[in-house]
Amino acid sequence: MLKGKKVAILGDRDGVPGLAIEECVKTAGAEVVFSTTECFV
Amino acid sequence: MDLENQRRIKELAEKHGAENLVVVLGGAEAEAAGLAAETVTAGDPTYAGPLAGVQLGLGVYHIFELKDKVDEAVYEEQVSMMEMVLDVDAIIQEVSSIREQYSQFKD
Numbered sequence: 001m002l003k004g005k006k007v008a009i010l011g012d013r014d015g016v017p018g019l020a021i022e023e024c025v026k027t028a029g030a031e032v033v034f035s036t037t038e039c040f041v
Numbered sequence: 042m043d044l045e046n047q048r049r050i051k052e053l054a055e056k057h058g059a060e061n062l063v064v065v066l067g068g069a070e071a072e073a074a075g076l077a078a079e080t081v082t083a084g085d086p087t088y089a090g091p092l093a094g095v096q097l098g099l100g101v102y103h104i105f106e107l108k109d110k111v112d113e114a115v116y117e118e119q120v121s122m123m124e125m126v127l128d129v130d131a132i133i134q135e136v137s138s139i140r141e142q143y144s145q146f147k148d
Contacts, residue, residue: 001063001107001110002063002107002110002111005061005062005063005100006053006057006061006062006063007062007063007064007065008049008050008053008062008063008064008065009064009065009066009067010042010046010064010065010066010067010068010077011066011067012066012067012068012069012073014069015067015068015069015070015074015123015127016067016069016104016105016119016120016123017067018067020067020104020119020120021065021067021104021119021120023115023118023119024104024107024111024112024115024116024119024120025065025104025107025111027111027112027115028107028110028111028112030063033053033057033062034049034050034053036043036046036049037067038042038043038046038068
């Protein structure tokens with residue numbers, strides 16, 4: 001599902017941060033093209 | 042969803058092709074995650090940002106939905122703690138519902 005795909009990550013400071021998601025999706029063969037951690041406060 | 046992020050997602054979809062771009066969310070609440078999912082599929086529901094009226098139809102998932110797709114040890118280290126404190130079922134239900142309705146690229 002993620003292998004070979006470009007991935008844009010919208011992390012959440014109060015949920016799962018962008019960097020944590022990056023580490024995960026890279027293991028599935030995805031290429032991270034954008035990653036941020038939003039703050040809804 | 043942040044207006045600057047909307048602009049970036051729109052640009053990336055144009056650059057790489059909507060069929061090649063997947064958005065992965067880490068939102069703490071079902072409602073906020075659902076709104077972000079809606080924004081990158083059906084368009085900005087608040088009609089405030091660059092994705093207003095733009096139906097990208099992107100594939101969109103919350104990281105909780107990808108547990109079986111990524112390395113188990115890395116997931117455990119990076120994400121599992123938040124699984125214990127957030128309402129995983131509600132978040133997955135919300136994001137998957139939006140995806141079923143509006144995403145054109147789900148597999």
